[in-house]
Amino acid sequence: MSDDLNQLTQTLNAVLAEETERLDALDHAAAIDLLPRKRDAVAALQGAVSAGVDTEDMDEEQLAALREDAQVLAQLVEENRHAIERALALQTELIQVIAQAVPKAVEPAPAYQPDGAKPREWTPKPCAFQSEM
Numbered sequence: 246m247s248d249d250l251n252q253l254t255q256t257l258n259a260v261l262a263e264e265t266e267r268l269d270a271l272d273h274a275a276a277i278d279l280l281p282r283k284r285d286a287v288a289a290l291q292g293a294v295s296a297g298v299d300t301e302d303m304d305e306e307q308l309a310a311l312r313e314d315a316q317v318l319a320q321l322v323e324e325n326r327h328a329i330e331r332a333l334a335l336q337t338e339l340i341q342v343i344a345q346a347v348p349k350a351v352e353p354a355p356a357y358q359p360d361g362a363k364p365r366e367w368t369p370k371p372c373a374f375q376s377e378m
Contacts (some may be wrong), residue, residue, distance in 0.1 A: 250293050251307070254314040257286040261321040268328035271335070 260283045264289070267276040300308060 250290075250298060251310050251314055253286070253293050254311070254318055257283075257290050258314065258317050258321055260286050261318075261325045265321065265325045265328045268325075268332050271332075273332060274375045276332075 252336045257372070262281060264276050264283060267273075300311075303311070
């Protein structure tokens with residue numbers, strides 16, 4: 246059981262490390278592709294923990310390995326959370342830039358002349374996007 250638990254923890258650690266790496270590289274599509282593996286790894290580890298962990302059957306080496314894997318997991322979870330928060334902040338900033346630019350590109354309602362003449366031709370104002378990271 247302890248070897249299985251260590252292996253399940255290491256599998257989740259690997260997926261979290263890979264996801265964090267992809268998020269840090271701003272490769273959000275690749276990070277999203279990891280979601281099924283991440284869900285499976287979490288479910289497997291939760292299932293093993295729910296089944297019960299009997300540490301009395303573990304020798305000192307197995308306990309030390311489990312503690313180390315758990316510490317790595319805690320660190321990776323924190324790093325992953327920060328990477329996800331940065332990705333969300335970047336997406337929010339991008340949406341705000343687009344939202345501010347859209348009204349400039351929308352054609353105004355026709356303004357007929359008092360004499361009933363057709364409105365003048367409308368040319369959209371050019372917009373430029375600048376991004377700094």
